[in-house]
Structure formats: C-alpha cells, structure tokens
Amino acid sequence: MSQNSATIPPFHLAFPVHSIAAARAFYGELLGCPEGRSAPEWVDFNFYGHQIVAHLAPEEAGHRQTSAVDGDAVPVRHFGVVLTMPQWQAMADKLTQAGVKFIIEPHIRFKGEVGEQATMFFLDPSGNAVEIKAFADMASLFAK
Template sequence: MSESTAVLPPFHLAFPVHSIASAREFYGDLLGCSEGRSAEDWVDFNFYGHQIVAHLAPEECGHRKTSAVDGDAVPVRHFGVVLSMAQWEAAADKLKAAGLQFIIEPHIRFKGEVGEQATMFFLDPSGNALELKAFANIASLFAK
C-alpha cells in the first residue's frame, strides 16, 4: 500500500479538562463523539475513529501561546483531525448553527499555494484548542 492509500492506525490523545460533565456535553453532544470507557475523573471519546481521553486536571487547562500562520494567530498547543471537504463543510455549518465561538473562523488557508486547506479553530469549555481541517486534494497533506 502507498502512504496515501494506507489505512492509518488510530491515534490516542489525553488532554486536561476542568469538568467531565462539560467535556461530555461538548465532545459528546456538540461534536457527536460517542463515549467509550470512563471513570469519575476521565472519559474516552471516539473522535473520528481516534481515541481521545478527557482527564480531570483543571490546573493544566487552556492554550497559552499562539504562532503566526498565514496571517492567523494559531494556538501552538492544539489538536484536531483532517476531514474530507464535505465533512469539514458539514462540521462548519453545524458548529456555526450551534453558535460556537471560533477563535479562527472557518476559511481557506494558503489559497492557490501547495497545501491549500480549509481550517477552523475553536476552544472546548476547558480552553483546549481544536482544529478541523480539510484539503481539496488530500495528496497535498504533506506537500512542500
């Protein structure tokens, strides 16, 4: 299999939250992530086929620094997923309709350049930054 057609293994990411209940509302109800195992101080979510785990750790929450990328102040610490363009557009529409406040509104970055991509950034209730992105041509994901 070539890298572009390979089935990728799911990643695992653990991150801090200030409230398990608000994490469930945000990741489960708003983003539509199904819930896996949980305990009093952590909960697993299925994030587009990847395992993300919200751990109760209020003192660790929130992003603190940004970096300039194509004119945007991108949170240095963030996570997200690369979607198909149709999935990205549906997510953008859903999040806008829900009244989510974006820290970087859905738009196209690097227009006309290698790596042109749709992107949006927003914060979860604990201040963790998420990015959803998509490429019209997924082959340009790692293009230079």
C-alpha cells in the same frame, strides 16, 4: 514513512479538562464523538476513529501561546482532525448554528499554494484549542 488512510493506525491523545460533564457535552453531544470507557476522573471519546481522553486536571487545561500561520494567531497547543471538504463544511455549519465562538473563523488557508486547506479553530469548554481542517486533494496533506 508513507501510509494510506486504510492502514493508518488510530492515534491516542490525552488532554486536560476542568469538567468531565462539560467535556461530555462538548465532545459527545456537540461534536458527535461516541463515548467509550470512563471513570470519574476521565472519559474516552471516539474522535473520527481516534481515541481522545479527557482527564480531569483543571490547572492544566487551556491553550496559552499562539504562533503566526498565514496571518492567523494559531494556538500552539491544539489538536484536531482532517476531514473531507463536505464533512468540513457540514461541521462548520453545525458549529456556526450552535453558536460556537471561533478563535479562527472557517476559511481557506494558503490559497493557491501547496497545502491549500480549509481550517477553523475553536475552544472546548476548558479552553483547549481544536482545529478542524480539510483538503480538496487529500494527497496534499504532506505536500511541500
């Protein structure tokens, strides 16, 4: 199924956190995701037009396994967003200036290959892995 960016419906992702306050500080304040509805046990965020929901479930939070991808130990359970290159660079600069510890530093993966992309991984306060990536040519997002 082929869809262009103007017709892609937003996805919904729910994930566990150990603290709603820490999720608000990280996703709302640091990443700049506007907050939607909430209750004491959960909070919605607008993650670049997609709905992510932090649910209070401390025993479930955090990534546990990695998989080798182009020389990096990528957290198997992660989520993220694909930005434009300028947006990606601005986010990398913002996170670096904020002192965020990267588990995979911002860099270009698959250099010179199909699917060349900028990527970075970091953990939220609950240990959930987040990836921010970008492609110089968005048409290569699903290229083989």
